Amino acid sequence: MDAERDPSLDTLLLLDGETFVIDPAGHYWVKFEAIRCEVTATRPHGLRYSLTLHDRANKRIVGFDNAHAVKAGKGPGARKPAAFDHTHRLRTIRPYDYIDAASLLTDFWKIVDAVLDERGVKR
Template structure:
């Protein structure tokens, strides 16, 4: 198995996991392998989200829909649907998917930025598996 295949298999195993942090913060992972399309050329459908104690989304990386490029709402939306949200009401900004490994790194960089900003430890205090729900 190549390095990228190993990373992808590792990432797919996270589907349905919820990692809990102190003070009620948590991250949720939803990821499935799908047939590649022009919207999802990498063959993944995913949603990685960080939530606050009240359940509000603080960060989200997903490819559920296309978003307009930054700078003008009149620019044409890209065909590829990878994007990320910075906050509950953020409509999203395009994300350039390079690899499963980089996606995870970029997501956790943002999680760390937000948790540190809220004074929350980066230690996971509990892991749930909701893949059967």
């Protein structure tokens, strides 16, 4: 077995294309996209992903993805990260330190739970 293989990656890849309603009223849902891709400087883990939480107006309110570059910090001194991994929470975008698929899923659900709790959403 490859020592560098991420065993949790299989779980994430199985979620590709899945959408789950996560509240009884049907106002919030999560959507998963995850596919293998060529290993590059911007996607060193060989994975293209997007994990998102949407509200009833289909507005993305949480997202974890690696679709585009983001700056680390603000202003003219901000540096570009080596990878494209980042999070969206409402209008805030921050770099994300991708470790493995299990951590990505755990971190995503932590933020989703926090946002839903802030909104008083019962699950």
